[in-house]
Amino acid sequence: MKVILLTELRGKGGEGDVIDVAQGFAENYLFPNKIAQPATPGNIRQLEERRHNIAKREEKRVADAEAIRAQLDGKPVVVDAKIGEEGQLFGSVTAAQVADAIETQLGVNVDRKRIGRVNIKQVGTHEVEVNLYRDINAKVLVLVGVEAPAPEAEPEAAEAEAAEEAAAE
Numbered sequence: 001m002k003v004i005l006l007t008e009l010r011g012k013g014g015e016g017d018v019i020d021v022a023q024g025f026a027e028n029y030l031f032p033n034k035i036a037q038p039a040t041p042g043n044i045r046q047l048e049e050r051r052h053n054i055a056k057r058e059e060k061r062v063a064d065a066e067a068i069r070a071q072l073d074g075k076p077v078v079v080d081a082k083i084g085e086e087g088q089l090f091g092s093v094t095a096a097q098v099a100d101a102i103e104t105q106l107g108v109n110v111d112r113k114r115i116g117r118v119n120i121k122q123v124g125t126h127e128v129e130v131n132l133y134r135d136i137n138a139k140v141l142v143l144v145g146v147e148a149p150a151p152e153a154e155p156e157a158a159e160a161e162a163a164e165e166a167a168a169e
Contacts, residue, residue, distance in 0.1 A: 004017070005035065095115040
């Protein structure tokens with residue numbers, strides 16, 4: 001059965017895409033949840049008229065995702081966890097813990113469902129992928145039981161501190 005997607009459906013397509021799905025999936029899930037509508041000739045004509053608006057929304061979503069990627073990519077976040085002997089964790093670090101750490105430390109709200117596989121059971125630095133939108137991903141360094149690296153001081157501030165130390169001697 002052909003349907004027109006009204007919102008993004010992970011793994012199937014984005015808003016405005018015409019896709020082929022099983023009839024039961026369409027009637028029992030997509031239509032009641034207003035994720036899709038049947039691809040009738042009238043609905044396809046309406047879709048063609050809305051293409052410009054859909055393209056604008058798509059550009060905005062991509063721009064927002066790129067901006068968030070710039071804020072997240074390569075940044076470290078510290079996750080607190082109970083650590084046993086030999087660096088083993090009691091339990092493991094979850095995607096929800098990583099999402100909370102990103103929100104509190106970097107100020108970016110990320111849905112836990114968008115965080116890739118988190119299988120952290122040891123102390124150390126682990127790279128976790130965050131899917132922001134379709135094929136736009138960011139990699140975040142998750143530090144478990146490790147102190148976060150101090151942000152590099154500005155060169156002018158470092159020179160001023162060195163001058164103060166020299167004056168004190």
